[in-house]
Amino acid sequence: MNAKTETVLILGATSDIGRAIAREYAEHGCALQLAGRDSAQLAREAEDLKLRHGVPVSAHVFDVLEMQTHSYFVAALDPLPDTAVCVVGLLGDQKEDECDFGRAELVMRTNYLGPASVLGELANRFAARGAGTLIGISSVAGDRGRATNYVYGSAKAGFTAFLSGLRNRLVRSGVHVITVKPGFVRTRMTKGMALPGLLTAEPNEIGRAIYAAARRRANVVYVRPIWRYLMWAVEAIPEGVFKRLRI
């Protein structure tokens, strides 16, 4: 790390994973820009992080769905962050989303279109600057569409491909792009779901994995790591067989 303090932008900073990422970077002395919709909650998080870690923390109102505001949002960031992490997501409810496309569209806009919009803005500015790290939280659900969660999964699949394309485009411009694919994580978003212990990560594991991934300039990170092998196996199943499975 260079001597100047690294500034990290976290989009979706009041979520459980967002908070965990903020704490991890703050522990390492980074300045933080917390972005989200709830300004009162952002202020509380900012105060807590400042008291705990003594790092500069600013709060920024941001809505991933208001895409026409994204270029202004990024232009107003001062300084332009060194690293930007997009944690915004919406799980939705597959059964309801199947019947009501308005709901499905919200899931797709929240998980793919919105993040693509803001990361695209940041990518252009990072590339112009010639340095930076972009990190997108996608999901293993995007690795293959299945009956029980394909509305969410397809949005994440789009997001994964977008990040992959960005990585390819920016490889020689000094900007590094990381795709993080969590499996199950114990958060508000998965509250009430029965999650298998060994496969389920705590939010702070995501925080640590991201910090480490950024240090070693990894490309695609699975949390917990076992998911990489699980999804490899899942993807290996021939479609003729997969379509008959109930998983």
Place this chain on the structure above:
Amino acid sequence: MRLSGWGNFPVVDCRLVTCRGSADLQRLLGQDTTLIPRGNGRAYGDAALNPELTVSMLGLDRFLSFDPENGRLTCEAGVLLRDLLAVFVPRGWFPAVTPGTKFVTIGGMVAADVHGKNHHLAGSFARYVEALELALADGSLVVSSRHEHPELFAATLGGMGLTGLILTVTSRLIPIETAYIRQETFKARDLAEVMEHFETSADWTYSVAWVDCLASGRNRGRGLFYRGEHASRAELPAAVRAQPLLVAPKRTKRVPVYLPGAALNGLTVRAFNALYYRLGAAANQTIIVDYDTFFFPLDNLLEWYRIYGRRGLAQYQCVLPKQASRAGLSALLERVAKSGEGSFLAVLKLFGPQEGLLSFPMEGYTLALDFPVRTKTLNLLDELDEIVAHHGGRVYLAKDARMKPMYLERGYPALGRFRQIREEAGAHRKFESALSRRLEL
């Protein structure tokens, strides 16, 4: 989910839900069920268990504001003392009252009105609490203090979570120059010598004794007496003087598996106690120790209760009025020694005067003992209750798992007032625990 207190006794199947913010709060309070808030589960017995609904407050873990002019800290109730120490000791601030473990929540410290080794001068934690934000049975949020809703405030301090959910706590920290304590140790041949040490150390900030409660006859009450003061920078050894507020993290030792209950019977513990006492030959010297070692020696042995076997452990902590202490402690120690039942940890401390409705301390001596859970020891504890009540004392609810309701009535004269305030707040129908049901609170 099967939940218990720190002693693993009793274990109750509870519906456990985490509260992360006000939306969760309203939803949980609106349900047609009683509930109890739960911190980090360090109460030994059933104080934080409710099978219908137990609400974990660990998600409310933010520091909200701190005033370095006067040490006033406002934080959410689920903040752990461990984190408070990690953040504020390096800045030269310390809790005014520290309980025996740092793995408690600040809200839990309020609900149990914890005390520390400095109670004889500093009193209990309640003295340093300035305000509490509470969620009441009807879902309303109130800020209570000595000036606003003072009765509710008084009942919540030491109120075992039975008056409402504590959301935020405003309390005062004290300034320190270093993270170290100047400690002196003395060997005491018997109970009389231990008590004399407490009397002559009355102006020392911290004092505590460890007592061999299986020693009988002439040796009854023999042990080690410790006293301490916050060390000044000049008192520190050169090696640490450059960074007086920093303490190196210690490796924690886990106790990996449950030992079979028999591993800790009377003979084993007797031998252990005698050995420990002889090792206290590091007596009559002054040493400088870091605060973690002085205040939290047991925390470094994570899950030490596993030593007591799978059936769990019952901790018994009582206090006796000063005038009755000599006779009462002798009677208690006599009864324990005769039973041959374990307890390689018996702690003795002199308390100063204390106010409060359900707060445990009173001016006198407190004794804390551990026992593995067996029918024989449970019967013994009933007998100890009678001895304590006979001498005008009482038992600490944060440690209790098995006391009978009549001893609550006898030990806590302000119980009626507590019940009245609880009813006026509508809390008696909403906030209940296995402890409150057992004791008919």
